[in-house]
Amino acid sequence: MVASGDIMPDSIVGADLDTVETDVISVRRLMWLRFKRNRLALIGSIVLVFMYLAAIFAGFIGPYGLRETHEKFPASPPLLPRFVDEEGNFSFRPFVYAMESKVDPATFKRILTPNTEVKYYVHFFARGTPYTILGFIESDLHLFHVDEPAKVFLLGTDKQGRDLFSRIFYGAQVSLTVGLVGVSLSLIFGTLIGIAGGYFGGLFDDVSQRIIEVLISFPQIPLWLALAALIPPTWSSVQRFFAISIVLSLVNWGGLSRQVRGMVYALREEDYVIAARYASASDWRIITRHLLPNTLSHILVIATISIPAMILGETALSFLGLGIQPPMTSWGLLLNQAQHTRVLIQQPWLLTPALFVVASIISFNFLGDGLRDAADPFAN
């Protein structure tokens, strides 16, 4: 090669006079700028961050344990902290009255009457029921706590007398992760098959496409039910959790795989892929250096958008009694108790897990929207 010239022809001099300095930002930064522009996506991601933190620190946020029952308070309505006592005096510190629980001999209904003599103040960051975080950090510190015999049930209790507020966060641990685990599985499976089919084509592509077509033609819920019914009842809760994730992803990977295949199929004919081929780049190099980086952001978008379906799937399965089994709990399982109209009328608080389902799904959809904007940083 020729050494860099001392006298350069004018085709070279000045060719780069005016590079625009503002354009010197990486693709990643461009994507972040795009994402930030979508307000809803930002809100969605903040909500999700809080939800996942709450799920991790479920033991800390809930005043009672997962399996802690309050025999005298089955199906209790919310018992909220109060600021004003019976005499109308205002107190800065929230407090509760202890409740006398009696069964009305005539109606067999449980009647709660407050004992207004003693105020039990709500303690913040107080010691209470022991729990573990992430399976290994032992603690008994709670966000708030009242001394026995007083109780605080922010969202009431179920018919076994378990605090719904505490159980919702334990349920979140399952409901919010089953989607992630399921999506990761279908991501791996779907991406591998999608890339292989889209890039190499041929018989493998034909066969895998037909299988996917059959798979996505099935009505989802019956297919889920059939697969979930295959899970041996003897399996432990954790095994069951992963089995449910696999069931969900088995139904879900096909759609993802098709989209990946479509993208790879289009990119395969892009000039830069052809240029790489003319530079004798191997298939492995073309896939890992050219196709994957240019599809990855889209794949993540598709994955994010399919998480809500997984959460709903788990909720549906558990609601129907074929998903998560006690003693584990999930939002679907919590809602399982609210199957009868009678329950809904008498204990409407049992429906609150549904609000969490809705909030998480909307947030994931908003996040997906924002990621979709970000995935195409060069579009207008």
Add this chain to the structure above:
Amino acid sequence: MVDEGRVVLKVQNLKKYYPITAGLLRRVVGHVKAVDDVTFSIPERTTLGLVGESGCGKTTAAHTIMRGLEPTGGKVVFHDRQLGAVDLATADKDTLYQVRRNMQMVFQDPNSSLNPRMTLLDLIGEPLLVYKQAKGQELIDRVAELLKHVGLRPEYMRRFPHAFSGGQRQRIGIARALALNPQFIVADEPTSALDVSIQAQTLNLLQDLQDEFSLSYLFIAHDLSVVEHISDFVAVMYVGKLVERADTHRLYHNPKHPYTEALLSSIPRPDPTTSKKRAPIKGELPDPANPPTGCYFHPRCPYAEALCSHEEPPLQEVEPGHYAACHFADKLSLRGVNDF
């Protein structure tokens, strides 16, 4: 016309057909002859301009020559620096791997020919890495040198293509094609996506590099003024076939095919004093799946006679080194570029 030993590429009767299928069983009912019996050769250190209107098969011909597409028939003999004469149409994978060091391509659209997720270092360094010619610091040095050759600052090598203008991106594409120090470059409309003032810079760069590295070009374009400027020889394609081939001066000033004359008359001249009344040729490009009988150009040809509608004219040497596919090539006296 040119001594065999000094020819870098010889394309003989190259064909690329696409089957037209019909019905559930995908029965082949015909062919689109995208490239049909194309023959030309490119002497070393020269540029052959391949012109034609959209859909005439010039880009397909380029990719078939590069063996990005499998030819249906014909030969593509490349005189490789190391291997000697190789027929690319039938070459095996190993041979192709070796030959591609010496032949590269520059693409039309500088936006789609550069991977947006790769830095200049990765883009230009890719061929060097694949051929294990350099890595680490040496790779960085080689890429820096290549960037200097195409007029970009080496400091830019960690930037992404989107930070550059169209003209600069085309320079990046040229640097990538140069990385392995090839003998021959296929340039597919390298300036048609660029602005007028950037086009001249890019054409000059290609010419400078040709002198510097003894390159030969197959230059594909639809802009006849650009082709005239850069080419030593010109071949004209119409619906998959070569209709005329000669050295640039003779083809532009003394065309032997009525289609070439029609093309030359259609060029808008940047000169308001020339006559604005140059009756352009009538009609439309035919559908390549269903071309006319006989000479493909006869329905639009002002000189067509009965013979033209049923007999296909072969590409014949009308004068030494001047080939035309017209029954009346030696009888017609057609107007050259300056006669309009």
Add this chain to the structure above:
Amino acid sequence: MAAKSNILEVSDLKTHFFTEQGVVPAVDGVSFQIKRGGTLGVLGESGCGKSVTGFSILRLVRPPGEIVAGQILYYGRDAVNGDDLAQIDATSEEMRQMRGSEIAMVFQEPMTSLDPLFTVGNQIMEAILYHQDVSKAEARKIAIEMLDKVRMPQPREMIKKYPHQLSGGMRQRVVIAMALSCRPKLLIADEPTTALDVTTEAQILELMRELQEELGMAIMFITHDLGVIAEMAEEVAVMYLGKVVEQSDIESLFTDPQHPYTKALMQSIPKVGQKAEGRLETIRGMVPSPRNIPTGCPFHPRCASFMQGICDTKLPQLKQSKPGHWVSCFLYEDGGGSHSSTPPPAPPQSIGEG
């Protein structure tokens, strides 16, 4: 007052885009006139604001773009006082009637104006029915007539075709037929032949010239191609970075180009039939980003006649350098001294009109 001989007078038009990264002055103080039945060519490279100028006249600029200053006087309806299009609400019924029946536009890519789901006949008829008070049968008759006018073979058959059944050249003919169906007095053609092949381009240019002669509309022809502008235009405005840098009649522009940018542009294109050995003249550097316009004369960093301390500090004004030829360059400040008292931006053709 007598009727104006101009159909359009644009003065000091500024269209800016307010983006997150800053203000982009896409059109920054542009003035020109188009004579009734005349052709103004607007020449410039990508990003010079030539298309935005066309969009501004039709009030098709959408946020974040906005016309921030200037007048667009259209003398098609009111030949004496004119209508200032810049003052009409872009979404009003009045403006909608203006588009199409008074001023029409043809774009580079014909499919941007054609709906793939309707036959071409339907689409031309729709335009006619929107602007003219005619029956459906009459509209159909006019549509066939228009297709015949644009030299479509068998127009009666053609109105039944869908856009995808036509070639690029045929589609552009349909778009022109649609644009001219309501007999506009001004046609804005934005690179109408750039996407076409050279033989088709020649056909379309020929067609536009013939139709202009026949129908008498004025044409604003926007293009980057010096060859096309030489074929089509009578007057030319050369634009660079949102400003008109030179304006004159076509002969004078090509025989005696004055602005260094125009000169360089003309020298940098290969001229067919005059193959010269060796290299092309080039303009160094590239068009700067419109977010980052150089101070002084916007062309000074690339200019071969750059004068330090003058070109990079002051903005040159468009001034008459010789009769009928206007240029904004300090090289001509002295020569054009007798005219330098004219307040900028001086509208070239309106002298003696007042």
